[in-house]
Amino acid sequence: MKQRWLTIALLGLPLTLLACGGTKNVASCPGGKTSGICSQQTPDEQAQAKLNNGDYDGAISQLNDLIAAEPETYSRLPILAAAYAARAGLNILTVAKSQFSAGGSLLDVFAAFIPTPKTVGAAAYKIHVADMQSAVASLKRIPAALVATTSASDYASSATLQQTIYTAAYSVMFLNQFAVSPDTGKLDPAQLATMTESDANAILTNFADTGQIPALGSNTAVQAQVAATLTKINAEPGATSKEKIAAFVAAQKTTPAS
């Protein structure tokens, strides 16, 4: 009898230890302790984790704090840009998944992985556009020498590709802000009534900006599509930028995607 109790005790001890342990790491001590066995993730690791867990607000806030403290650590800016773009409704994984959708023109392609005024509402859409603008602006803060084709920085080529895609996406979103109906989600030339000539010029400038990004090979195809779109808009009849864009939108509306 005594031996049986001993056996049960022997068996119970490690199992109790495990039951108390759960799946949590014992070194993940609360309160941000880093002494003894406690070991906390670095702020950069925390920001990366937030980003991959979909906490874009948290990631943006943390990254902005880190960048403010160390403004010359430029490697954080592409990650911040990715966070803004993700909060704007675009992320590269969504782009990868959208390969299963059909599409041809620039507007059609981007329509597959950016929000529309219909899906998020007109007011929220403006916030998404502002986030995408912040994504582009974040990347523009990196000195040109660090993203040049000759740069040895780890993020040079990826930042250039990001800048190309985000600038193109921002251009399309900015245009859609005026051209897409919040009710139907489709291009509607009548919507352009609210667009000013200044807005129209900004749209054309945004498209042109994409072509100013250094060509690295991985981004030239996107640049070519944006350039083709800009050429089409400029070839449309009209004396002003607004009239040309209106004609382009009307043509997009009536011409099936190719």
Add this chain to the structure above:
Amino acid sequence: MRWILAPLLAFCCLASVALARKTNGPIYEDPFDLGAGGASLTRASKEGVLFSNPALLPLGAAFFRWTGLTTTLLVNKESVDTARGIVKSAQSSKGSSSGSDSKTQAADLIDAVFKNPIHLGWGLALSTVTSAFGLSAFSRFEPDIRAKQFGSTGLPEVELRTESYHGVAVGTAVRTPLRWLLFGATAKYLYAGEQDIAAQVTDSETIASFGQQKFAQNLVALNKGVGLDLGTLLFFQGQNVDLTAAAKVDDLGNTKLSGTSAQPKQFKQVASAGLGLTLHSTADALHFAVDYRDLSNVYKEALFKRLYVGTKVTLRTYLGFSGGYYNGYPSMGIEVDLLLLRLAFTSYTRELGDHPGVDPRHIYMASISAGF
């Protein structure tokens, strides 16, 4: 559509990161020892003795301890979850041939791959262990694939890491005139390869290198070298309580490795210490152990990755349970001895990152040993 997808889906940018995989732990560990949190300096199983602490060889009554073959397979929980999800998705869409279903499945698969790392592995050890010496030919290979939606540069990233260790270990031990003091040594002839390749969605120029023969050769390339481990044990035996203290030096004078593999170029000399307490009857035993490895922290790792704590329970020598903390995470194992066959199942978590929760792998390990 291809004009935008081509650069995004073309994973490239080879980035070899000089991050050592094998650091303070033995190059080969017995599954039951891993279940006990990897705390094996003062008590190890089968051929694990040769790698954990050769000074343990003389402990025990019989001269012949183990001769046989151990085969181990491991997979991480997340891989199992992904596979389960794929099977479930395939079953739910059985009979449906609509395009939208296949689109959804493919999108779900991409989601799963980007959320769940894949870690697989196998191990093999053919060994003979006596109370005076041991010989083991071992092989261990663990590939790990991790995809992140947002990698280190903000773009999706896929990282392939491999750990490949093979070789022969020969160990011996002696009791000193002081019966409580034992010394042991293990000589190792090693083949080792640790690849670390990060693929990002940029730089189309590097993509071309993926198709080159050199890339494939690099993946399976191994470096080779000879190393020596020294161990000592203080063993105080009582009627029902044993107390053990161990000290060990792994890779004395650094084990230099040379060959065509980018990593590892050497295994650094690591000094470790451990304490053990065993409560036992004539047939059952309960062993508590704590290992503090890499005392001088030559690998610059946080304490939670150097501290190993665990317990082992053996009942009538036929059944064993182990539990502990490995890399700060709970671990557990069970081993059943069916005379000529030993079956073991282990669950433990390994942290591949520098801090808790950065890059953990929840590993299930099954092992079958044929021998006596």
